[in-house]
Amino acid sequence: MSAEPADQLLIALAQLNPIVGDIAGNADKARAARKLAAEQGADLILFTELFIAGYPPEDLVLKPAFQAACRTAIEELAAETADGGPAMLIGLPWVDKGKLHNAVALLEEGRVATLRYKVDLPNYGPFDEKRVFVPGPMPGPIPFRGVRIGVPICEDIWSQDVIECLTETGSELLLIPNGSPYRRTVYDERMNVAVARVVESGLPLAYLNQAGGQDELVFDGGSFVLNADRSLAIQLPNFQERVRITRWERWADGWRCEEGARAPLITEDEADYAACVTGLRDYVEKNRFPGVVLGLSGGVDSALVAAMAVDALGADRVHCVMLPYRYTSGESLADAAAVAQALGVRYDIVPIAEGVEALEHVLAPVFGNRGPDVTEENLQSRVRGTLLMSISNKFGSMVVTTGNKSEMSTGYATLYGDMNGGYNPLKDLYKTQVFRLCHLRNRWKPADALGPDGMVIPANVITKPPTAELRENQKDQDSLPPYDVLDAILERLVERELPVADIVAEGFEPVLVARVERMLNIAEYKRRQAAPGVKVTTRNFGRDRRYPITNRFRETV
Template sequence: MASAPVDQLLIAFAQLNPVVGDLAGNAEKVRAARRLAAEQGADLLMFTELFISGYPPEDLVLKPAFQLACRQMVEELARETADGGPALLLGTPWVEAGRLYNAVALLEEGRVAAVRYKVDLPNYGPFDEKRVFAAGPMPGPIPFRGVRLGVPVCEDVWSEDVIECLSETGAEILLIPNGSPYRRTVYDERTNVAVARVVESGLPLAYINQVGGQDELVFDGGSFVLNADRSLAVQFPNFQERIRLTRWERWADGWRCEEGARAPLLTGDEADYAACVLGLRDYVEKNRFRGVVLGLSGGIDSALCAAMAADALGPERVHCVMLPYHYTSGDSLTDAAGVAQALGCRYDIVPIAPAVEGLEACLAPLFAGQARDVTEENLQSRARGTILMSISNKFGSMVVTTGNKSEMSTGYATLYGDMNGGYNPLKDLYKTEVFRLCELRNRWKPAEALGAGGVVIPPNIIAKPPTAELRENQKDQDSLPPYEVLDAILERLVEEERTVASIAAEGFDPALVAKVERMLNLAEYKRRQAAPGVKVTTRNFGRDRRYPITNRFREGA
């Protein structure tokens, strides 16, 4: 029996942090959110894309046992809606007639009342949904208590066709579940797309996005509601879980959402920092590590990683280890201790000379007559990597690796040495951005950060020239161009895929650009073996930029 039309609708939106594969845990989040929504008098509670499975499930979703378990969990939650509480709009994998869909199900009155499928499957950058899902047919609206709800899924809103179909078939409100990961340009992109769909359709729109880290991706939330006149009715914060109740009223010209809370969004460097903290926290928590351990060298990269780790987990779960050798300066020892003290983390000093000299003694017969070179430098880094991994094995803490995108781009890192580790919060940040974030952290920290406030990275670390300290008086600029030049070239090569000639035409030294491009290509084998890390740019190494290791193409060759 059709429900009578209503002139008011209370819709609760859940911007929450699911865990991929944790069906029981995600279902408990649904139940807890539904209890809260019921207390608020909500008619409907909406979740984000593929919430029950977690997003993105990648090839896990191809496993028949997983598909069945998702369906059973959705049907169990559907039965619970017979209690008269809020109905649910829940994202889930759904198999129908032998085809697997990215779906949204309406759970109401004890049953799965309706299912709609994602039409436009993204297949670029970090997305490869065409690999696992079938594209759904053009959807019609879902009838709910006399209101026709259009429920396009994530990518469906990025083109006109799906929204046009919903509008033409009578949708009155657009409710869009999303799994949209953070990148620096994302807020303007989302807003522009949403406004365009509102203008084209004449309908109000709710854009509800997942929050939380999943491997290299960080979902930033930032959900919002636009009315048909394009005005912003509700804005969720980014990088935080929230459940918000919204009040909708039917007017002569259609539905309108009553204005509610409009949280300010973190943007720019603040958003990058918050993304790195959230990505690290969720990688550690969701994979059930006790805490983290990292080598604290007295340099800028490890100092920033220590601050991010303390903000993510609390200082009591961060173990900083200084691993000095003959080339470690007094400044480095002082600065490393200063970071640990300011953050309140455990700090130990483990000299590596016995390990390095033991390895050199083992190799002396093989290396007889050979000059000392980068091999001996790398022994220092690998001794440090082995010690950190041993601490990890013994105490169950994950090693945080601290290399930045400039180093990952050029191969200025040691395999099985400073590249050892489980996760890298700086992986998608260039060196110049690391400097900026250190200065930022000394004057600001995210609202939910667990670390100490104030200056936590000694100014000397920011001011002194970067060095790996693997030989006497070594500086990074002995091997690399100045970072402000290097990073500008790398951004054009990596993010923009520019040619050497076009970069040189901007005034960069052609020989230097060609050298950097060669270093970028040769380091692919190292990057393939690097730890995962937070994606913040439009083109990170791993999910976005996938180059072959064996590759003889060279520009101009």
């Protein structure tokens, strides 16, 4: 290296949480971030993919009025850069010659100085960008104050082609705006891809990712900077908003980012818990609910959801309701009360016997002499669901539902009963992970959690056998295999799409595997009517795994 750098750039990374469709609000958020960056002497501020629209905008982006509003907002922001402050690299939808592109605009000296379009449009898992956007041409670098900056957009770095083109056309460093949603395996995958592109190109890069929740997706931030020698220069925290200044210097052998703060990332179960809290918080806040209400049964699922809700919103915005019937044990009543007390939430007890018995009386002439069966069990669940929805209607709070992925997979849930609700933070967590996260929350919580420290889920809630308490002495494992076995089979069927024969070859009972596969298939109609919920695995229901309801295909063992 030479003794002194030839040039310097101060580049601000804006790891922020935009709201889909809130063009004015997103523009104001960009203004505030630019002001903060200007106070720290930044030359340029980078925003995330489609920032001005919010990501992902889905079919909203096809509306001409929405496209026009985004363009107007960008032109207004561009005019403000005539003040001599930082230039802006910001994502937006842009129509060029009648074609809609996922674009990044450089706003500089009072104008939209240049644009680049995303080339590689993802069309898998939660992404369907080919549905709404047209791919752009292979890009060259953007000239900025004597520096040639490559700006590949998100998926453009997941293959070699775009980076190879940017390198061959003279790019000196790479600034990458992303809208990359969380899943448990994502950190190693992102870093491996980024390191591969650095090695191939010989260029340093800044990877900027969105933060916050959008419907089922949670964007975890975790932005970072790699130098050309693959060293980690900067690491932003995950699940938090940040505007971070990075200092870049041009040396004889190229650009290098000065080393700065490297925040530790939370991973694995901690990251899954933080994702669930973030998704619930932003769903409630962005849709302007005053708070949430949920049924607190004394079981492990509702206890974990209550803890997540308090961590997301604060105890004063969480209303827990125990809805007992003749099968509700004294143990469950005591456990629910203990959870509510530990979390400091409003807690009401609303017995459901009168409602259930009234419905049974009304239905008696129709049912005739048929004996009780699962119908009467479902009546209990549906009365509970109706009461919770009535509380929601009266006070405006959103009902949070509490079914886990094991239940959603097998159909072990009641339509219009315990499935009632606006959002489900446990939807992509198997039951075995629910238990792990309860233990986790009793010893740890996210840095921005609003709930109390320490044990908030009593030990008995976690250790007692799970039960829906819809009949005398009922246990979940009367109807389902043990959860450790069930979840292992489901993970192979759902996440990995393994053939039934391969699962049996791993040592699982053939009859059991066939039974679980059948339950998974026939429950599709229920899942289509389930509340949205946070994605944490590689294949969640809804965004990733989409199966037909009418489906006679069955594998043979």
